[in-house]
Each structure stands twice: as C-alpha cells, then as structure tokens.
Amino acid sequence: MTFRTAMIDSLIHSPLSIAPGAPSRQQQLLARFKDAILRGRLAAGGKLPSSRALCEELQVSRNTVLAVYEQLVAEGYAQADRQGTRVAALALSPAAVKAAPAMVARMANPRQSRRVATMTPTRDAGDRTLPLTPGMPALSRFPINAWLRAQERALRQAPPQVLGYGDPLGEPALREAIAHYLQVARGVRCDASQVVVTEGAQGALSLCVRLFSNPGETAWMEDPGYGGARAAFHAGDLKTLAMPVDAEGIVIAPRLWRRRPARLVHVTPSHQYPSGAVLSLARRLELIAQAREAGSWIIEDDYDSEFRHRGHPVPAMQGLVPDAPVLYVGTFSKTMFPALRIGFLVLPASAGEGARPALAEMLRGGHRLEQLALAEFIAGGQFSRHLGRMRRLYRERQQALREALQAHLDTEHEVLGGDAGLHLAVRLPLRHEDVAISAAARAAGMNVGALSSFSARGRQADCNGLVIGYGNTSQEQFAPLMRRLARIVRATAEDVSAPSPAAATSRRR
Structure with missing residues (x-):
C-alpha cells in the first residue's frame, strides 16, 4: 500500500458528516489529520497529497483542504516547502504511540495533590436555591x-x-x-x-x-x-x-x-x-x-x-x-x-x-x-438603608424559625447561639445522624447543613446536629418546613422509638 493510499484510508474511514449541528467539514478533516499524525498512522516526513487530489478523493472544496493544510502547518503538525507539505517530525516514540489510549484514560482521571484529597466539602454547591440554606441572604429583597x-x-x-x-x-x-x-x-x-x-x-x-x-x-x-x-x-x-x-x-x-x-x-x-x-x-x-x-x-x-x-x-x-x-x-x-x-x-x-x-x-x-x-x-447611603431593612427582616425571620422549632421539632434538641447572622445551629442527640438527616432533607427540598460536617473531629456528642438558614426563607414557610424536618429527624433516628413530644426539651444557649 502506498503512503498516499494509507493516508486516504486513515482520513476517510467514515464519511465526513453533514448532519445539522455537526462540526464543519473543515473542522472534521483537521481533527482526523491530527489524530492520524499523533497515533503514528501518518509517518514523519511523509508528503501529503496535493490539495487538488485530496479534495477529489474526499469530495470537499479545495479551499477546505487548503485551510486544513495551513492550520496543520500553523500548529506544528506539518511543514511546508517548495516541494509540498510533509508530516512534521514529532517526539512520539513507538512506545508512546502504543500507550496513547492508556494515557488518555489516565488524563480523564488525573492524579491530584494531597491537599486536594484532604479537603472535605461542607456544602453542596448545586442546591443553594433551596429554602433553609445557611448563609444565603434574601436575594429577592x-x-x-x-x-x-x-x-x-x-x-x-x-x-x-x-x-x-x-x-x-x-x-x-x-x-x-x-x-x-x-x-x-x-x-x-x-x-x-x-x-x-x-x-x-x-x-x-x-x-x-x-x-x-x-x-x-x-x-x-x-x-x-x-x-x-x-x-x-x-x-x-x-x-x-x-x-x-x-x-x-x-x-x-x-x-x-x-x-x-x-x-x-x-x-x-x-x-x-x-x-x-x-x-x-x-x-x-x-x-x-x-x-x-x-x-x-x-x-x-x-x-x-x-x-x-x-x-x-x-x-x-x-x-x-x-x-x-x-x-x-x-x-x-x-x-x-x-x-x-x-x-x-x-x-x-x-x-x-x-x-x-x-x-x-x-x-x-x-x-x-x-x-x-x-x-x-x-x-x-443605599448600603446603610439596605442593611437597616435586612436587619429588621432577618430578626423577624429568626424569631419565626425559633417559634417553628419550638412548636414542631418534637425531638430533644438545643438551639446554639443565634443572636446574629443568617442561621441557627441546632444540636441533636447522637442517635440522630445529622449527615443522614441533611441528605434526606435535601431530597425533600430543604437545604439544612449537618453540623458534624463543619468539624475535623467528625460526629461527636457536642457536634451533631443541623445548621438551618433563615435568610432566604420567608416567615410563612417555617412552620410547614419544620413539620417536614421533624418527620425526617424521627425517621432517621437509630433508635426508631422517638421520644414523645411531652418528653422533648428545647434548650437555648
């Protein structure tokens, strides 16, 4: 098989697509040339056919082929001189060409630094539009x-x-x-x-x-x-x-x-x-x-x-x-x-x-x-006026959340801090696994955080609970949301016999 025949076979293993939305034929042909050169199917020094011959073989315009050759030269895949256009000599050993598929697979799953491997996410970036998201302000206001x-x-x-x-x-x-x-x-x-x-x-x-x-x-x-x-x-x-x-x-x-x-x-x-x-x-x-x-x-x-x-x-x-x-x-x-x-x-x-x-x-x-x-x-003065409005709004929303917790969270819990900010932290007994509760709540349309996810020590008696935002949640939503959350807390308890409402306590620190 001549070099020219081998080259054509490498380039027209399937017709160039003309389907709607497909890349242009120029882009497709350029990609096929690059792939054939990088995989060693087109040997270094081999002369590419004339633009007239190639456009006849591939049924494309001569301008398309000329543009492809020009781009190959510009990117270093080919070299042009008075005798024509030849495949450039690239540093691709036979072993490297043979290992190319494995290299591509490794690039899809690259090795990361140790510092990246030790980072533990505390938030799910894709769900911050849900109610009860900690730290999210009232964007509609x-x-x-x-x-x-x-x-x-x-x-x-x-x-x-x-x-x-x-x-x-x-x-x-x-x-x-x-x-x-x-x-x-x-x-x-x-x-x-x-x-x-x-x-x-x-x-x-x-x-x-x-x-x-x-x-x-x-x-x-x-x-x-x-x-x-x-x-x-x-x-x-x-x-x-x-x-x-x-x-x-x-x-x-x-x-x-x-x-x-x-x-x-x-x-x-x-x-x-x-x-x-x-x-x-x-x-x-x-x-x-x-x-x-x-x-x-x-x-x-x-x-x-x-x-x-x-x-x-x-x-x-x-x-x-x-x-x-x-x-x-x-x-x-x-x-x-x-x-x-x-x-x-x-x-x-x-x-x-x-x-x-x-x-x-x-x-x-x-x-x-x-x-x-x-x-x-x-x-x-717009910033100060906006802050004044938001202070009043968040004060009202926090109070509404406190009242909803008191009324509907019939599991033993402790509200921590809470005199400022856009969230409340609620500590729960260890039998209620906070990570499981957070995941179930998210599936139910509430973005509460797991308190233990903020700790390097993991889930401990003093660090197990929920982080509940109120900045992005209107007051009328808190009662139905807390009823839904209370059901999830009861359902995810390791001890399925949840305490009765009469026995539940709510302590503020």
Whole structure:
C-alpha cells in the first residue's frame, strides 16, 4: 500500500458528516489529520497529497483542504516547502504511540495533590436555591433598581482608562468607602491605605496565607469551623490544628502557645461559624496578647457581623488595641449578594507598607466598574438603608424559625447561639445522624447543613446536629418546613422509638 493510499484510508474511514449541528467539514478533516499524525498512522516526513487530489478523493472544496493544510502547518503538525507539505517530525516514540489510549484514560482521571484529597466539602454547591440554606441572604429583597442606578452612574462617569488595569489593592474610591464604614460601624482602626479589595472573603483568606505564612507552618482554626479557612490553609500547605469552641468562643490551651505555636489563627469572634457563639472580651484580649508575644497573626473573619438581632453590634476585635496583630477579613456576599464576589482584607498598619510590593505582583486590579458602583452605592447611603431593612427582616425571620422549632421539632434538641447572622445551629442527640438527616432533607427540598460536617473531629456528642438558614426563607414557610424536618429527624433516628413530644426539651444557649 502506498503512503498516499494509507493516508486516504486513515482520513476517510467514515464519511465526513453533514448532519445539522455537526462540526464543519473543515473542522472534521483537521481533527482526523491530527489524530492520524499523533497515533503514528501518518509517518514523519511523509508528503501529503496535493490539495487538488485530496479534495477529489474526499469530495470537499479545495479551499477546505487548503485551510486544513495551513492550520496543520500553523500548529506544528506539518511543514511546508517548495516541494509540498510533509508530516512534521514529532517526539512520539513507538512506545508512546502504543500507550496513547492508556494515557488518555489516565488524563480523564488525573492524579491530584494531597491537599486536594484532604479537603472535605461542607456544602453542596448545586442546591443553594433551596429554602433553609445557611448563609444565603434574601436575594429577592435586594434593591436591584438602586444598584442598577449606581452601576449606570459609575459607567457614565468613568473615563476610558477604567477599562484598563487598576490599582492592585482595589479602586481608591471603594477602599475609602470601606475604611470609613468600618471605622464607624465596626470600630476598626484603619485608613484606606490598609484596605485590599479581594475576590470575596475566600480571596482574602488565601491572601492572608500567601502573605503571612510559609509551607509547613501551623495554623489554628475553630472546631466546628468555616471550611473555607481550612481549604485556604491546606492550599498553603499549612498544618492545621482544630481548637474546640464553647459558649464563649474558641478555647486555646495555654500550653499550645509553647509547644505548637500557630503562624495563623482563624476566628469568627462576632458570630462563630457555625455555632453562633460570641468570643468573650477576656478571650479576645488574651488571644491578642498571646499572638503578639508568639509572633502569630489572627485572622478575624467578620463575615456577617452587621446582622445583630439583640442589642448593639459587637465591635471588631481588631480595634481593641492599637496595631493589634489582626488581619481583618470581610465580605459583601451577605450584605449585598454572593455573585458580587467582592471582599476585603484590612492589613495592620505595621504590615501594610511592607506587603505592598508583593501585592503589586500577586494582584492585577480588576472588576473596576463593579467596585466603582459599590463605592457609589455606599457613599450614596443605599448600603446603610439596605442593611437597616435586612436587619429588621432577618430578626423577624429568626424569631419565626425559633417559634417553628419550638412548636414542631418534637425531638430533644438545643438551639446554639443565634443572636446574629443568617442561621441557627441546632444540636441533636447522637442517635440522630445529622449527615443522614441533611441528605434526606435535601431530597425533600430543604437545604439544612449537618453540623458534624463543619468539624475535623467528625460526629461527636457536642457536634451533631443541623445548621438551618433563615435568610432566604420567608416567615410563612417555617412552620410547614419544620413539620417536614421533624418527620425526617424521627425517621432517621437509630433508635426508631422517638421520644414523645411531652418528653422533648428545647434548650437555648
């Protein structure tokens, strides 16, 4: 068999498709050439037939063949000279060609890094539109028209240069607005030069790891705690230690500061996630003092502190003492909407100037129009008005959820924390497996989380229960949803003889 005949056989093993929706014949022919060359069916150095001969054999236009040859040369599969077009010499050994199918199979299931294998998901990203989703705000109540006006003003007033790269730390107008808001509302000691705009709170956490830790160092975090912090620590190759949480927040044994000091300590002091505890003033001051002495950095994750339902908001621990070793992280995902993907990191004054050269290399300053619109939204008073409306709404929804739990969850349970935020944590006896309850609830149209999934220790007596969101659920839904959830809790109990309603208790901490 001549080279030309072998080549034609390789290319027309089946007719080129002309079915509706099929790739063009040019694309099909190009793909067949590439496959034949990579699999060694067309040997290196072999001359391809003339475009006239090939178009007659394949019944395609000559322009189609010429375009295919040109693309093969452009991508390095062929070489053209005065004598014609030849198959390029590629580094494909006979063994490599023979192993190609196995290589393709391995590529479909690639080996992953150890850090990826150790990450345990705490949420199902595909079900966040369901009611009772923890951390999901009331998206239907967002003032979309006011936001559109802010976007229009930002676009109308912005010079063409705004379409280019911006300040790596974020738009100055937004950083000024964030700094002013944090000074007034959260008691944070900062100015705009210390604020870095990030891709949500997760971007800020990752930035903390990259700026202030080295692979192999130790990080502490709350247990149960926020899975995003654990993921950021794992991605930075840090050794993570889980610290228990009680009614006053994170509990750190004094000996750990000597034996296994942390480079980073992640805490959610104003509203512990997910238990709802508030870190006491005594523990805040002790943590700051110990961190300063050990050379550690505290990551204060203030993710939903704006929604305090009883009394005044608890001020940020960052502002308790001058130049505290605190990296303050915040986000607009709860106060505005998650898809905005704008968060921020407030650097200590002593660290900000030294970090700026590194930030200029790591960040590129994007989403400029969205940042300018948000600055306008804040400066124009729309942000404060929206927060006021949402505080009242979430206060009413939390109370409605509490009442529905009291009335319908006839299994022994304990409501934890709950004076702030967008969710309640409910502890259950161990005979009720929370992961099974969460899965059954999701199948029934409710996206409650399993409390144990937030813990590195797994299901324990103090960490078995449900995390129930109320931000995205209207008040009239709570009673029927809690009745449905109560049936699931009873049905999934290891001991099928559920306690009677008269014997059930509901304790608040």
